[in-house]
Amino acid sequence: MNFSGYQATSAPGDEPLDGHQQQLPPAQQIQIDELAYQMFEVEALPADNVARDELVRRWGYRDLVQFERVRYSFLKHWGTPMGPTLRHFLWDNSRAQPAMLRARERKEREKMNAHVAANADLVAPVEGVSLDDYARACLGAASGNFAAVLGELGMDMAKYERVAAGWNAKMAGDATGTVARLYGEAFTRVR
Numbered sequence: 001m002n003f004s005g006y007q008a009t010s011a012p013g014d015e016p017l018d019g020h021q022q023q024l025p026p027a028q029q030i031q032i033d034e035l036a037y038q039m040f041e042v043e044a045l046p047a048d049n050v051a052r053d054e055l056v057r058r059w060g061y062r063d064l065v066q067f068e069r070v071r072y073s074f075l076k077h078w079g080t081p082m083g084p085t086l087r088h089f090l091w092d093n094s095r096a097q098p099a100m101l102r103a104r105e106r107k108e109r110e111k112m113n114a115h116v117a118a119n120a121d122l123v124a125p126v127e128g129v130s131l132d133d134y135a136r137a138c139l140g141a142a143s144g145n146f147a148a149v150l151g152e153l154g155m156d157m158a159k160y161e162r163v164a165a166g167w168n169a170k171m172a173g174d175a176t177g178t179v180a181r182l183y184g185e186a187f188t189r190v191r
Helices: 032-044 049-058 064-078 093-118 131-143 146-152 157-173 178-190
Strands: 079-081 089-091
Touching: 032 049, 032 064, 032 093, 049 064, 064 079, 064 089, 089 093, 093 178, 131 146, 131 157, 131 178, 157 178
Parallel strands: none
Antiparallel strands: 079 089
């Protein structure tokens, strides 16, 4: 990152390891998952230090330089040295990768929730059958208990076919894949 306009003796990450001023995040003890999420949020913004600075201040950091110092403090403990300064460290995949994946999942979940909130009809029941109940019916079909499950759900075969066509149309018409993902989660949940 370019830190022009900030008063610092050296850019975060350029200090020698023994000279790194370790800094705790604003909330005292941030978890690696939260830092990973914050890193992705900052990196998603255009390379504009003003916008990035505003974002990290909302999280309680003094400025973007402090955020970067916190990031490098974590990297010092969660990374692997590849050179003389923290800028030459790489995140240790065996320890940091799960946190990075959880942070990406959190971001995707937020996008999905926003998409559903803006398009509530995507998950509205089809003929009174929720996505969970549709998943339950599909599981019944896959497990050989189809007739019993349809009876429990108050459906006959004709209604099931209409409901299936309705949910499949919603999945096919959703370019974001949100409905299909929610269906997969519902199918897993009803097992």
